Every structure is written in structure tokens, then in C-alpha cells.
Amino acid sequence: MRRVDGPDPVSIRIHEKLVGLTPNAPECCIFRVHTLLRNVNQKAYDPQLLSIGPYHRGKDGLRLMEDHKLRYLQLLLQRRNETSVETYIKAMRELEGRARRCYAEPISLTTDEFVEMMLLDGCFIIELFRKFEMLDLIDERDPILQFGWMFYSLKRDLLLFENQIPFFVLTKLFKMTKVPNQEGNLIDLAVLFFQVSLLPFGHHISASSHESFIDIEHLLALLYKSFTPPSVGIEDNTEEKLNSIPSATELQEAGVKLKKLQSGSFFDLKFNNGVLEIPFLNIDDGSESIFRNLIAYEQYGRNNDVKYVTDYVSFMDDLTNSPKDVELIRRQGIIENWLSDDEAVSTMFNKLGENVMVSNDYYAQIFRDVKKHCRERKNVWIANLRHKYFNSPWALISFLAIGFVMKSCRKQSTKN
Structure with missing residues (x-):
């Protein structure tokens, strides 16, 4: 046994670590997706063209867009008859500490590098929104707006959970560069930008009067809050809690008719007199990435009492156990499939729920009603x-x- 004279060195080392330990910041809202979730489909969380924020900054394949960020900043300055970014840099320096605390992991960038990143990323996003809304700002030589594939990839990259900057940074830059009487508010511009030709449920996005738009963390959070219902409490029901529902073909065999829901929220399910109504869903190559990043946001969110997207995906996972199930749903007009075949849709939903915490609280009563119906001989x-x-x-x-x-x-x- 080793004899220790004076304080134990292990005790000293642990004490030093405890003293240097930084508390979790309440502002923390931008995380890296944990390994178990990421390993199911890593590509769904990685940007294809555009790096926003520090997590993917400087990676190979993303540097081309850094020149476009500078061009967009230059065009903004020219439009405003400005020759210096000094005022904007000062504003970003004032926000640096607060912005750093939004990231769950320590950021190795220096103060100057971090401030530069906020300015270039923020101005690029705002100018992209403006160009989409105001045709007089479009440059015919701009490849971002010329090539549809590039524009689509940028939209997708801006909604990645790891690829975000705090929304208050965007708000500050938008206010500083706004042209009076020529544009609406930032939230309206952002929602309009994302709902066109990207989302599988775009027509369900609400107006910016939604009360949940208070304290928006970032663009992914804005999108999430723009199409989810207002926060509601789930009743503490003592009845049997069901975490699954039969597949589409099993429901059909039990006398349940599947029908496309004609109106209502994307998350609405209606079951009445043996008819289960389901909202329309458009599935294409970008749908999995959108779903996965929205699920990641729910998994890490502190205030997401009801996990709308996670519960919906769990429901669709149960419903589409096989290609035959997908075919049945597709023939009812509930799904429009732009993937290779029905098996691809079934596989996508079956994998979306891996390593994800599911409650199904939002659909608990629907599940009970369906199960009761199926039990009747x-x-x-x-x-x-x-x-x-x-x-x-x-x-x-x-x-x-x-x-x-x-x-x-x-x-x-x-x-x-």
C-alpha cells in the first residue's frame, strides 16, 4: 500500500477538475447528435454544401460556399451604400458570449473567428431569404438560385440540427440591415422559404402569429414550431397505455378503413365508425433527413412535453411494416411516393424509430379506440x-x- 504524505494527489486532481467544471448553460440548445442516433444514418445529419455554425466549419466539400457567403455580404453592403462591416462586427462581439453558451460542446474558435463566423453565416442566411422573396435582389449569375439542386441542398442543410446559429443572431443582423417598407419580418421570410418544395407537409405550416414563436432557438426550432400544434398538456389517463397500432393490412383485415384526412393539422388522426383518417404525406429523397433532424430536436428539447414528430413517425412505423402496407396506404391517396418503390418507404419509417425514445402520448386515445374496434368480432x-x-x-x-x-x-x- 502506498503511503501518502499530505493531501492525496488523486483528491487534488479531482478537486481541480471540479473547480474547472462549467455548469450547463440554460441557453444551451445546439447539440451534436449522439452516436446511437447518428450511426443509423450519419448522412442525414451532415451538410452537403453549406456549413452553418462551428460544428461542421472547415470540412472538405463545404468550402465552396464560404466564397458565396462573402459575395452575399458584399452585395448587402453595396445595396446599403456601406464600405465597412465595423458596425456589424461590434454588434456580433456583444453577442459572442451568449451565442457560445448556446452550443453544448466547447468551441475551439478564437473570439475573432467566432465573431466572423456569426457575421458571415447570419448575413448569408438573411440575404438568401430576401432573394427568395424579393425578385429585384436576384442576380441572374447567382448559381445558388440558378441551379435547382443547389438551392434544394441549401434548404436541407439549413435545417440540420447540428448546423445552426442562434436565432437572436439572425434577428439582430436582420434588424440592422432591414430596408424600411420593403420587407416583412424575419419569421415570415423564413417560413415562406422552407415551406416551398422541401417539406413533406408544407401546406400545414401556420402563420407567424403562432404564440409558440416566442424564444425561438434557431431555424430548425422555428420550422418545428411553425407546424406543430400549440403546447397542450397530456391527460394522466389510468386506462391501458398502448405504444403501438396494427399495420395497415392488419387494420384492413379487422374492418378498419384508411382514408386521407382532407383538412386539419399534419398531426391530426381521426377515428370514427371504423374509419381512420390520416393526413397526406409526400415522401422524397429529402424526407428522411427532415424527419431525423426534427426528431433529434425533440429528443434534446427541454420544453418539448409532447413529441409530435417522434410519435407521428412511430405511428407510421407501425402502420408501414411491409411494402404491402405502403401500397395500401398509397392507393388510398395518403402517401405520394417519390422513392424507388414501396419497400423504400417501409424501410425508411422502420429505421426512423431506432434508438429514439417514444411515448405515443399524443395518439394514446386513438390507439385505444382502434384496438377496441379491432377486438369486436x-x-x-x-x-x-x-x-x-x-x-x-x-x-x-x-x-x-x-x-x-x-x-x-x-x-x-x-x-x-
């Missing part, structure tokens, strides 16, 4: 009857003929 019997005898004209004729013969036999036996 009469509904199963009617469903089997329809499946066997009413799927074709010849089956229906045979069924009616059998019924006619049986009725005639009963009449004859009565006479005898």
Missing part, C-alpha cells in the same frame, strides 16, 4: 366477408346465388 367478420365476397363482381354474384339457393331451400322445407 362483428367488425372482423364483416371485414372478412367483404374481403372474400365483395372484391370482384363474380364473387358477389356467387355470394348472392348461394344466399338465393339457401333461401329457396328453407321455403321448400317449410312447405313440406
